[in-house]
Amino acid sequence: MARFQIPYLVAKPNANGTARHYWQPDKLKIRAIATAGFSVAQVLAEAGLAERRLQDDFNDAARQAEQLNAIANGFIAGTVKPSLSAAMAQQPDAQQLAPLIRRPDLVASVIANYKSSRHFTKLAASTKRDYTNHLAKIEAVYGDMSAKKIGSLMIEEYYEALLDTGHIHYANARMRIFSIVFTHAERIEIRGKHTNPCNNMGLTGTTPRVRFWSEQETASIIAAADRAGLPSIGDAVITALYTTQRQGDVLTVPRMAYTTSHLRFTQSKTKAVVRIPVANLQQISDRLPAALARAQILAPDAPQLIICETTKAGWSKDHFRHVFSEIRAQAAKSCPSLLGDEGAGLPSALFMDLRDTAITRLALAECTLDEICSWSGHSRAGVTDVLKHYIDLSAGFADKAGEKLATYLQREAPEAIGGKA
Known part of the structure; x- marks a missing residue:
C-alpha cells in the first residue's frame, strides 16, 4: 500500500499493475473529527462522495484527497459547516464502513471465513492474537481484492515492501500468515488446488537464536x-x-x-x-x-x-x-x-531458551530421537530443527562422538589407534 505526501491518500495495487486510491484518515484524525461533533461520513458527503474510494487517475484522486482534508480540517477548526445533516450522511457512511463481505472471493471474505473455521478456532489464544494482528494488516491492503487474482508478482512486491522496514522476522511471519489465507482459499474452493502464490517464494533467512543454559x-x-x-x-x-x-x-x-x-x-x-x-x-x-x-x-x-x-x-x-x-x-x-x-x-x-536447552540435554544424555519426541511431545521435525542448531554449540556432542569412535576403533580397527608413521 503506497502513501503519498498528501495526507491520508493511499494506493492499493491491482493485479494488472494499476492502483486503487483511497482517502484513509488514521484513528487520531477520525477521533478529532468525532470530537468536533462530526463523522467521516459527513466529510465524504460534503465532498459529494459515498465512500472513501477515490478516482482511479492519480491526479484526480489527489485533488479529491486535498478537498477531503480541507473539509475535515474545517470541521475540526469550526470554520466549515456541513451542508448535509448527519442523518442524510448515514447511508453513505453505512455503505463505506460495512464489512467487506459482498463477494466470497474477496480476501476480506476469505479471512472472515478462515477466522470462523475450525482451523483458526482450535488455535491457542496467544496464537489467535498474533494471527489476528497480521490478518488485519493483510486485510487493510488486500481486503477488497479478489483472492483469485493475486499472483506471485504482487506477493513478491508486498514482501519486498515489508523487508524494506528492516524487520525480517516480522515480514516472514506476515507472509506465512498470508500463505495460510491462500491455503484456506483453496480449501473453500475460491482458488484452485496448489495455486498458493506464497509457496516456494524463498523467504529471507534469519540467524536462528541459539542459547544453551548452563x-x-x-x-x-x-x-x-x-x-x-x-x-x-x-x-x-x-x-x-x-x-x-x-x-x-x-x-x-x-x-x-x-x-x-x-x-x-x-x-x-x-x-x-x-x-x-x-x-x-x-x-x-x-x-x-x-x-x-x-x-x-x-x-x-x-x-x-x-x-x-x-x-x-x-x-x-x-x-x-x-x-x-x-x-x-x-x-x-x-x-x-x-x-x-x-x-x-x-x-x-x-x-524461552529453556525449551531448547531441555531438548539438547536429552540428546546429550544419549536419548534417541523417538525418546526425545515421546518425552517432549514435539514432532521429529521440531526436535531435529532444535538439535541442528545446538550440536555445534555443545562440546558434549563432540566429546561423546569421540568416545564412541574410540570404542569402535578399539573393537574393529585397533591398529588405527596409536599407530606410528
Whole structure:
C-alpha cells in the first residue's frame, strides 16, 4: 500500500499493475473529527462522495484527497459547516464502513471465513492474537481484492515492501500468515488446488537464536528467586528445563497433573499428551512437592500448580516475563553470563531458551530421537530443527562422538589407534 505526501491518500495495487486510491484518515484524525461533533461520513458527503474510494487517475484522486482534508480540517477548526445533516450522511457512511463481505472471493471474505473455521478456532489464544494482528494488516491492503487474482508478482512486491522496514522476522511471519489465507482459499474452493502464490517464494533467512543454559545459570536463577521470596519463578524454570515445554504451558500446568511419579498434561498448542517421569529426576522431584504445597496455601481453589506469591493467582505471561527479568538481573550479580556478552556473541538468557536447552540435554544424555519426541511431545521435525542448531554449540556432542569412535576403533580397527608413521 503506497502513501503519498498528501495526507491520508493511499494506493492499493491491482493485479494488472494499476492502483486503487483511497482517502484513509488514521484513528487520531477520525477521533478529532468525532470530537468536533462530526463523522467521516459527513466529510465524504460534503465532498459529494459515498465512500472513501477515490478516482482511479492519480491526479484526480489527489485533488479529491486535498478537498477531503480541507473539509475535515474545517470541521475540526469550526470554520466549515456541513451542508448535509448527519442523518442524510448515514447511508453513505453505512455503505463505506460495512464489512467487506459482498463477494466470497474477496480476501476480506476469505479471512472472515478462515477466522470462523475450525482451523483458526482450535488455535491457542496467544496464537489467535498474533494471527489476528497480521490478518488485519493483510486485510487493510488486500481486503477488497479478489483472492483469485493475486499472483506471485504482487506477493513478491508486498514482501519486498515489508523487508524494506528492516524487520525480517516480522515480514516472514506476515507472509506465512498470508500463505495460510491462500491455503484456506483453496480449501473453500475460491482458488484452485496448489495455486498458493506464497509457496516456494524463498523467504529471507534469519540467524536462528541459539542459547544453551548452563547448570550454573539455572542454579543462580533459582537461588535468586528463592531469596526474593518468589520460589514460583524457580519452580517454573525447573519445570521448563525438565518438561521441554513453552512458557504458556509451564505456567498453566494443572496441579492435578502432578503425582509423585509423573507430571502428565496436554500441550495447549499441539494437544500432545506429555508424561514426564519425575520420580527419577531428583532436582524436579524435590521441587514440585514444595510447589504444590505452596499453591494449595496461596490459592486453594486455583487449578495451576505454579502460583504467583504476590497476586495469589496463576501467573499471566506478561507479569511473569517482567518479574523473571528482574530476578535474572539479581542473579546476574553472581552469574554475569545470564545477561549475555555482546562482544562474545552470547545473547542474554531468556526463559524461552529453556525449551531448547531441555531438548539438547536429552540428546546429550544419549536419548534417541523417538525418546526425545515421546518425552517432549514435539514432532521429529521440531526436535531435529532444535538439535541442528545446538550440536555445534555443545562440546558434549563432540566429546561423546569421540568416545564412541574410540570404542569402535578399539573393537574393529585397533591398529588405527596409536599407530606410528
